[in-house]
Amino acid sequence: MPPNDTIRAVEWKDNHLILLDQRKLPHAEHYLQIYSAEDTAEAIRNMVVRGAPAIGITAAYGLLMAARKAFKQYPHDWRSRLQTDIDVLAASRPTAINLQWALQRMVAAIDEQDPEPINTLMALAQRIHQEDIEANHRMAFLGNELIKPTHGVLTHCNTGSLATGGYGTALGVIRTAYSEGKIEQVYADETRPWWQGSRLTAWELMRDKIPTQLICEGAAAHLMKLGKISWVLVGADRIAANGDVANKIGTYSLAVLARFHSVRFMVVAPTSTIDMNTPTGEQIPIEERSPEEILNVGQQRIAAPQVSAWNPAFDVTPSKLVDILVTEKGIVVRPDNEKLVSLLQR
Structure with a gap:
């Protein structure tokens, strides 16, 4: 990263989400490991992560984790079991439209009949993240x-x-x-x-x-x-x-x-x-x-x-x-x- 661009509040590592807990700043840099859509929504709601673009990116990764869990447990009807997670994520903050925008992109990909849906969703979530950085520059x-x-x-x-x-x-x-x-x-x-x-x-x-x-x-x-x-x-x-x-x-x-x-x-x-x-x-x-x-x-x-x-x-x-x-x-x-x-x- 450039010298005046040294901070990342949202990161995807291996199979989970890492969030810089912004409630603790400026006194401590504390990172939370997030593994589920429910915990992702709670982090958004409780201001662990905030800012419209960051919320959208975080929600995309949250839905990815929900989809991965559903696909592993219910490979034949995993899509139908995601609605509760989608609703929980969508309701976490009502004003920032980026949250809905990111979820809509992820849901559109879920609705496609993809033989490798989780890989596709992971690539999309990471693309949403990278597109935001490029847009900012x-x-x-x-x-x-x-x-x-x-x-x-x-x-x-x-x-x-x-x-x-x-x-x-x-x-x-x-x-x-x-x-x-x-x-x-x-x-x-x-x-x-x-x-x-x-x-x-x-x-x-x-x-x-x-x-x-x-x-x-x-x-x-x-x-x-x-x-x-x-x-x-x-x-x-x-x-x-x-x-x-x-x-x-x-x-x-x-x-x-x-x-x-x-x-x-x-x-x-x-x-x-x-x-x-x-x-x-x-x-x-x-x-x-x-x-x-x-x-x-x-x-x-x-x-x-x-x-x-x-x-x-x-x-x-x-x-x-x-x-x-x-x-x-x-x-x-x-x-x-x-x-x-x-x-x-x-």
Whole structure:
């Protein structure tokens, strides 16, 4: 791997899945060995692995393990016995469309009458993984072309190797731009309540020796007002047919602030994140997680007794606030339905 691409959060080794437990970062690099679809779904649900592309890759390997077990035990009707595993994997996280996209590719291969189905499924899961890495490097190249030398950029949540097959989406653009001397400073939102900015993005960037400062989300407007950044770069968990973008909670407010302060707003996501079957962001299911994630930090309660919390994991940024969408198939300026249809036909 290149010197600024040293992390793999999802790996297939021999006959099982290896996941870097992102709940333990940045204090410990702990890897979990996963051998079943049930354990794969639990790892996705419990945030061992997160990030839309990484979730899709993980689910593909999870279904591979389920298929291998079913084929060994029930060689004549193994396909019919997989539906429960497919449903469990599909229900593990509702917002990120990459999960459904990867499972649909795997299911299509399962439905074929293949004399060596497990070998075919293994090759497909590994291809989904490799395609994501290649897409990330392509998007990094395209996004980098849009960035002129600047003091700083701001990113939200984690969009790096930890969230993908490798290198990253928005963080991939940042890595490439920094390697070419275009960026002096990266600002990363803490990204409550899971602290993906402070725990994950900062960890990745520090490993790659890219200058990084954390900010509270509430400091973003002041940062923009002082002229310290020229771009906000984010990923996406699902992009509707009209260009609306579902991403980590707090993305929408950043887009509003960026437009007010004339800071450009870039979304970096593979085309597998585009869901043309969802007309607008209004139809994207928004996962709501436990209030305890807000009321507590680790095992320590920080909120007043008896107070409750509302904890949506994602929000939807209207397409009119997106200046640039970067995909592996090309760049879309101010995305809308017509432009996305054209993009997907390339």
